[in-house]
Amino acid sequence: MATIEARSEGKPGTRTPGSRRIRVGIRRISPWSVLKFSLIFYFCVLLVVLFGLAILYMLLGALGVLDSLAQLLEGVGFGGDNFEFHGLAIFRTFFLIGFLTVVIGSALTVFITVLYNLISDLIGGIEVTLVERR
Secondary structure (H helix, E strand, O other), X not given: OOEEEEEEOOOOOOOOOOEEEXXXXXXXXXXXXXXXXXXXXXXXXXXXHHHHHHHHHHHHHHHOHHHHHHHHHHHOOOOOOOOOOOHHHHHHHHHHHHHHHHHHHHHXXXXXXXXXXXXXXXXXXXXXXEEEEO
């Protein structure tokens, strides 16, 4: 949970018609909530990327590009006499690489959060001005 400190901005007695400005400082961000959010976010990105790659793989297969590429790779001596693309093995490898990326990315995000908390103890955090329009 983020700790927020609020101060009103402007001179006393002056008001902008229809709006109110408040300055808040973000002092601390909870690493646990960042971990939960980043795991879900990065996993959703992984699923979107895998879904996009699956569509691209099916499209290239339907157009015959994968067969042409397999014949080209056979011609240069890569993979022996019968080279084939195995979609299940390819996507299993992509999923494992993506899963490691999710874990490493989440750990990096939590590390950055802890680093932000340490720095904000020294300098006071980030100040944001919020405007409420009525």
